[in-house]
Amino acid sequence: ALLAASAHAGDRAAGQRIADAQCAACHGRDGRTPTDPAYPILAGQYADYLEVALRTYQTGERRNAIMQAIAKPLSRRDIADLAAFYASLPGPLTHRR
Secondary structure: OHHHHOOOOOOHHHHHHHHHHHOHHHHOOOOOOOOOOOOOOOOOOOHHHHHHHHHHHHHOOOOOHHHHHHHOOOOHHHHHHHHHHHHHOOOOOOOOO
16 A cells, blocks of 8 residues: 555655755755754655654544644655655665665
8 A cells, every 4th residue: 555655766865855844944955964853853764654654643543733734735746756855865764884
């Protein structure tokens, strides 16, 4: 089901533009330095997880007033682009050899 929901890979550059405009103020420009410890680190997170999280904020299934307001106007393409951008960044889930 998650694979079907994520029919196309996102555009990382487009995702970075959206992230810089809408996400960086709380999650940090690098996705690793949130302005509050309660805000999650998004860098290196799995793209499918980020897509599901944003869609469930849109529907109200997942509740947080700030995130619901930010996610509501995002298109499926915007969500895929954001997910691709954050998944491409090194973060706590990144495995290094």
